[in-house]
Amino acid sequence: MSATAASAAAAQLSAPQSDHSQADPRTLFLDADQTSRYAAHRPHYPPQLYDLLYRHAFPARHPTPGPPFPDLAVADVATGSGQALGPLPEHFGRCVALDVSPAQLQELPAALRGRVAVQLGDAHATGLPDRSLDLVTVGQALHCVTVEIRS
Template sequence: MKDNFSVHAGKYAKFRPQYPEALFDYLLDLVPERNAAWDCGTGNGQVASRLAQHFNKVYATDISRQQIEQAKPNPKIEYSVQPAEETNFPDRSFDIVTVAQAIHWFDFDAFYREVNRTLKKGGILAVTGYGLLHVTPAVDTVIRRLYVQIVGQYWDRERKYIDENYMTIPFPYTALPSPYFEHTEEWSLEHLKGYLSTWSAVDHYMQDRRTDPVELISDDLKAAWGKESLLTVRFPILLRTARV
């Protein structure tokens, strides 16, 4: 599993979007028992915190200690630094395994072996994430220029799985029908720029060229944003689920 996010763990916790309540309602309806959940690739614990509201215990893992250090402590969550592909969990431990915005970095075959080992019979695997955000047509045009023309060559090859809505990830299970979800938040222009600065391709660009590519679009982004202090940003939710 790649680690592109330890260096900017603080920014990730501050600027990355959440997930909609409707998504968790859907997942909870799939799970008959709510004893234990594994949130794999937990980052700063966004999804783990939501699961902890419903499960007796949540085990949250990530390869980045820096990311986990950004998570809020919760007595129902046990955080640990472990790779997705090899954990110390006992067999048949979990009612659900979740992966949010991370599976494209995994060794798929090894991870699925671990899912098969640690999930209870009939347990749920839920792979989720979010695609490229939408704001307004004018703002989207500027973001798209950053995404494709400026930092396009700096995306890791795994990014294609997000562009393809996770529909092309190896998935050795019969996928359950998944409804469409969208997450919305009200952001300031500065929050948007902070979020763009967390993109892995932006970091790769800066390491290579010693220039912040977000600043290259700053004036155009401000003009496209207009006079509003806050605008609604929309993230399409990616989702693959299966009963294993």
């Protein structure tokens, strides 16, 4: 690497980076073009992850034949375009896809529509009744959630 290239690389690394932690996550995915690109490129989760989730969340009930939890409800909070929903609608009696962005919710695959209750809501104030869920999942959005830590 030439001295000029090394100097340019060092300058780029030391340049101030945008502070996404200060960005309001409710405004990150309002643009339809941005949400469609996000939906197209975000990876999906492997089936083994869901199996692990079921075994640890409900050890006495897994595995069972057929949909294992027809009497239970799950919500995928900050669902975005639904990648973390995966097989949840097949396994739970009630499945809620919740996101703060209407544009993201519009990107939910057609195969999920009618199988999940789509709800506009914030992770901090979902609008879902207390004790109405048996499981809550969050794929890749915990960095957008502010949590009050109590001692």
